[in-house]
Amino acid sequence: xxxxxxxxxxxxxxxxxxxxxxxxxxxxxxxxxxxxxxxxxxxxxxxxxxxxxxxxxxxxxxxxxxxxxxxxxxxxxxxxxxxxxxxxxxxxxxxxxxxxxxxxxxxxxxxxxxxxxxxxxxxxxxxxxxxxxxxxxxxxxxxxxxxxxxxxxxxxxxxxxxxxxxxxxxxxxxxxxxxxxxxxxxxxxxxxxxxxxxxxxxxxxxxxxxxxxxxxxxxxxxxxxxxxxxxxxxxxxxxxxxxxxxxxxxxxxxxxxxxxxxxxxxxxxxxxxxxxxxxxxxxxxxxxxxxxxxxxxxxxxxxxxxxxxxxxxxxxxxxxxxxxxxxxxxxxxxxxxxxxxxxxxxxxxxxxxxxxxxxxxxxxxxx
Ligand code: NCD
Numbered sequence: 001x002x003x004x005x006x007x008x009x010x011x012x013x014x015x016x017x018x019x020x021x022x023x024x025x026x027x028x029x030x031x032x033x034x035x036x037x038x039x040x041x042x043x044x045x046x047x048x049x050x051x052x053x054x055x056x057x058x059x060x061x062x063x064x065x066x067x068x069x070x071x072x073x074x075x076x077x078x079x080x081x082x083x084x085x086x087x088x089x090x091x092x093x094x095x096x097x098x099x100x101x102x103x104x105x106x107x108x109x110x111x112x113x114x115x116x117x118x119x120x121x122x123x124x125x126x127x128x129x130x131x132x133x134x135x136x137x138x139x140x141x142x143x144x145x146x147x148x149x150x151x152x153x154x155x156x157x158x159x160x161x162x163x164x165x166x167x168x169x170x171x172x173x174x175x176x177x178x179x180x181x182x183x184x185x186x187x188x189x190x191x192x193x194x195x196x197x198x199x200x201x202x203x204x205x206x207x208x209x210x211x212x213x214x215x216x217x218x219x220x221x222x223x224x225x226x227x228x229x230x231x232x233x234x235x236x237x238x239x240x241x242x243x244x245x246x247x248x249x250x251x252x253x254x255x256x257x258x259x260x261x262x263x264x265x266x267x268x269x270x271x272x273x274x275x276x277x278x279x280x281x282x283x284x285x286x287x288x289x290x291x292x293x294x295x296x297x298x299x300x301x302x303x304x305x306x307x308x309x310x311x312x313x314x315x316x317x318x319x320x321x322x323x324x325x326x327x328x329x330x331x332x333x334x335x336x337x338x339x340x341x342x343x344x345x346x347x348x349x350x351x352x353x354x355x356x357x358x359x360x361x362x363x364x365x366x367x
Contacts, residue, residue: 013137014144024365029139029152031161031201040205044169046358046367047351053089054353060091062366066127067094069120072153073101073133078327078349079153079163083130086356090366096124102134113138117145128364131155149363157191157263162359163326164197166352168205171253173351174322174344178206184247186214187257187307187332189221194326195257196225203232210235212247216303219259241307248309249316256325256332259304264296271295310334317342324348 016027019039026033034040053060068087072080076099084097101107107116113133120126126148131139136156143150154160172178183202185195199221202209211234213221220238229236239247248254269292273280280288309323314337322344325333329345337343361367 013140015140016143023359023362025149026363027139027143027150027152028161028359028363029143029150029155030159031164031197031204033161034201034204037204040165040168040201043165043355043358043362044172046361047169047354050089050354050357053357060089062090062361063092063127063364066092066364067096067124068092068128068130068360069096069124069126070098070130070153071101071105071116071120071132072099073107073131073138074154076132076154078352079132079160082349082352082356083151083153083162086353086360087130089353090357090360090364092128092360094124096120096126113141114145117142121146121148128360151359151363154193157193158196160193160197160326161201162352162356163194164201165359166348166355167194167198167255167324167326168201169351169355170324170344170348171205171322174347175252175320178202180208181206181252182210182212182250183253183255184212184214184244184251185255185257186241186244186247186309188219188259188263188303189213189215189257190219191260191263192257192326195255196221198255199225199229199234203229203234207233209233210237212251213238214241214244214247216241216305216307218299219303244307244309245313245316248313249318252318252321254309254317254321254323256309256323256329258328258330258332259300259307261296261300264300264303265292266296268292268296268299304331307332308334309337311336311340314340314342 016029016033018035019033070083080099087095120129128149129142129146130151130153131142132153133155136158139150139152139155152159152161185199189195199211213236226236269288272288272291276283308331322342325345327345
């Protein structure tokens with residue numbers, strides 16, 4: 001089912017198999033598994049059917065007798081509730097929803113992810129596992145240790161493939177077409193995983209796509225992603241946050257994202273460790289944390305300066321366009337524009353329920 005790709009400290013990592021016309025029994029841990037438009041269309045088509053099912057308040061029993069486990073090691077509101085509700089609505093009989101794994105699970109006592117995954121497979125006889133975790137390779141590691149399909153609900157700063165599916169679904173529902181789009185993606189392109197996954201999925205979803213990446217200098221999109229996008233025919237323009245206005249004016253989709261404060265502190269700690277090398281053991285952890293907070297917060301404040309989408313900026317936008325955001329928003333979209341019909345970010349959250357229902361059914365071989 002899966003092929004070996006590289007080593008990391010956990011041993012061999014695994015690469016998930018491309019969908020290629022068949023979701024059944026596979027993990028869904030990367031947008032790179034969707035190599036053809038038909039596979040994407042399959043999920044979007046079934047998401048439409050799920051919408052009807054939800055609006056009819058249908059009680060489904062597609063997955064009667066089956067068990068799903070949700071393991072969330074990071075904060076989450078939308079992804080957690082929509083995965084949980086999708087599991088309920090497609091009729092899993094046994095649902096083990098574990099939020100706060102980083103606080104309440106044996107991980108706190110030092111248990112490794114491979115052991116935790118094998119534990120839950122045994123303790124629940126899980127047929128599917130949904131995982132959100134702070135490490136980039138977490139879903140690949142989980143897939144290696146579980147026969148039950150893994151759904152990646154966000155891994156480190158690398159991937160958020162179900163968000164990308166729902167984002168593409170949002171664009172199709174709201175604008176009707178995935179070809180010829182100009183999409184402006186703004187904010188934390190370095191740490192944010194949603195934009196990395198969405199931009200790569202758009203390359204498969206539509207033809208003649210242009211992406212404007214708008215960010216402060218220190219939060220630019222990693223070059224390997226830009227390279228991959230260009231190689232797959234996407235036109236990519238990188239620009240500074242002070243040009244957000246112009247980018248918005250030409251866009252069909254404006255995708256805002258929050259500057260992710262939590263990663264600034266983590267990176268500052270890494271930076272301090274690299275600065276001090278072996279001498280780091282002479283410095284107390286409290287001092288390292290205090291220094292990291294200072295450096296991290298200063299960088300965060302400089303990165304967020306002058307970066308708010310408000311009604312003035314939106315007044316230059318096209319009539320037929322949408323504003324999206326994976327949420328949570330902090331300050332980057334002013335509440336002034338919440339009632340503008342082009343603001344699609346609350347509808348976007350609902351689309352996630354339908355897409356995740358369709359995906360669960362597809363991976364369980366029920367559609
Ligand atoms: C995002 C995430 O967790 O990656 N939220 C989400 O899942 N909708 C974005 C974020 O945390 O800023």
